[in-house]
Amino acid sequence: MKKIEAIIQPFKLEEVKEALKAIGVDGMTITEVRGHGRQKGHKEVYRGQEYQVDLLPKVKVELVVGDDRLEEIATALANAARTGKIGDGKIFVYDVAQAIRIRNDERGDAAL
């Protein structure tokens, strides 16, 4: 099992959700986060006082998938989230030791 953690542009969330649904992914967790990579922040000016805002709003999408579906899902996610500009975000993949469905104690792939 692998965990896919994708940091994407907030306005791409709907497209990502649709794309994942289209290939049969039916579970994910969404968090509103702030951060930046190479994308520079922006400048705000209030009555002449300038502020550099470095941390920009992003959305973090987390989902755990079976090893066999990793490539397909990660690719679909990346394609849906891509604009081609700096600031599109990143996808990280982690190994997952175990998954447990709380309702009935199922383990492993069956719990996904």
Added chain:
Amino acid sequence: MNIAKHLLFLSAGTILPAAAQEAAAEKLAALQTGVSSAQTSGDNAWMLVSTALVLMMTGPGLALFYGGLVRKKNVLGTMMQSFIMMALASILWAVVGYSLAFGEGSSILGDLRYVLLKGVGGDPNGDYAGTIPQQTFMIFQMMFAIITPALITGAFAERMKFSAMLLFMTLWSFLVYYPMAHMVWGKGGLLNAFLGGSVPCFDFAGGTVVHITSGVSALVCALYLGKRLGFPAEPIKPHSLVLSFVGACLLWVGWFGFNAGSALGAGALASSAFVATHLGASAAVIGWLVAEWIQMGKPSVLGGISGAVAGLVVITPASGFVTPGSALIMGFLGGLVCYFMVVKVKNKFGYDDSLDAFGVHGAGGTLGALLTGVFATNAVNNALKDSSGNPAALGLVDGNGGQILNQLIGTAIAWGLAIVGTLIILKICDMTLGLRVSAEDETEGLDLSQHGEEGYNLEA
């Protein structure tokens, strides 16, 4: 009234039987009573509405305007500083403030004849407003005594103890506001152009009395209290320009009561002041935004609403004396000058006039007071008569260039009183209660540290 006089002349000049003459005189008397009662009703209706409008400027107008400009941990504390004046300044005014401002005393301060509003009832006070109950005049003026100190709170936002602020505002009302109001508007006041002042200074609705006193005191407070923790290195951004926007628009609307209400009646002068007020604000919005767009690259909403307030401040002393064209010029200049004060001067000198009470009210009030001496004209306001009973020349545009000197004296007195009075009061508050909250409380925010609550409990 003119018709009645005319009728009186006719009836006196016509030979009528004694009984018929008596009947005509009775009719005439009834007519006169009817006319004056109708005028009182009309004027009083407008003045009561104006009074309510001016109260609306403080709460919610100013409270929202200032509340949106601070960080969210201070939103309630900031709004409370305006709101509490609606209670505190009102009571002070009723107990002794009105008397000290409008009682006929010395040229500096009124006497105690109206203490606890003794004798202030339904009858007009002919010296101030002959067609409305004195009680209406009193409560209209009360609203000015509320908003003026509330304006100062913008300078010490996010760092002053609530207790010290209460003491400060109480002393400030006595030491600065009541004397200044008396000098400019009270009978026999030193600067009163219409009621026997030796230095006639034109201030229709409070350029010196309201905006210079509050704005200059604000600067003194900002310098005395020092900067907010982290200013200017850390970002201290407005937490909601939406609140500020709503507040500024309420201020704009309320200002019609402030300025047009200062005509103290519902006649043509009120209309003229209304128009001047509106155009002054409009022109200042454009003035500020043009400067900002050119210098900063973008016209901001905060700039637009700040410009509106600046224009309203500048036009305030002039509103009942100037033509619509002059109002446009004054407003536009006001937008430019206040922009320059807030964006350039403040940032150059680095004082933390947190919400720009000085940059807008102090600078705008000073500009307005001086320009009133230029643009005031008897074509708009003919209340002042010369020795032969003709409308007196008012400002430079009427050929009375000397008025600018009078305005300068009035401005200097307002500045001096505000500086000295505020320094004394700050010293007293500092030695008794302490002015600033502790660093810990300041970091936590005024809402929690001073009032034990938070403005936004979104998870609740």
